[in-house]
Amino acid sequence: MEILIINGGMPKGGRTELLTRFIAKEYQFSYIDISEIQLPLLTGEQEQWQLPNVVFFKEKVKEADGIILISPEYHGGMSGALKNTLDYLTREELAHKPVALLATAGGGKGGINCLNNMRTVMRGFYANVIPKQIILDPDCFDYEDGTLLEESRHLLAKMVEELKMYVKMSHTFIVPRE
Secondary structure (H helix, E strand, O other): OOEEEEEEEOOOOOOOHHHHHHHHHOOEEEEEEHEEEEEEEEEEHHHHHHOOHHHHHHHHHHHHEEEEEEEEEEEOOOHHHHHHHHOOHHHHHHOOOEEEEEEEEEEEOOOOHHHHHHHHHHOOOOOEEEEEEEEOOOEEEEEOEEEOHHHHHHHHHHHHHHEEEEEEHHHOOOOOOO
């Protein structure tokens, strides 16, 4: 089962990167850090679709059985860099694919708009966004060892378990891709 994490946070060393690396290590999942693949601002020009990083990104997403999409909440939504990166995808890569959503927030009541924003975009691809979603605030992390605190680990484990269940179901009930 190939689960791909897409890290939609841009600052190096931030909580979104910490979370991505933790999940990848804990569950042996691969990940793409959008700050490393550096896709250009999508203009719709035909030559952009043949750029090596674009082709690589699209192939990795298409090959994955499931996706974990992580973004910090910026100004009431997902990061603009993540939205630009997702704009390079089509239904061909994501239709009926199980997707889990996580948001990192600054505290208080932040994060829910980011999750809603990502859910809306994934719905446009006909992706199968799972019901369980998580918002992690600064007090959910153990910064000394780069992990999550116990309650957050438990929430994450339940979300990963649910994502795997949806991946297995998607393999059982093969849905033709459009």
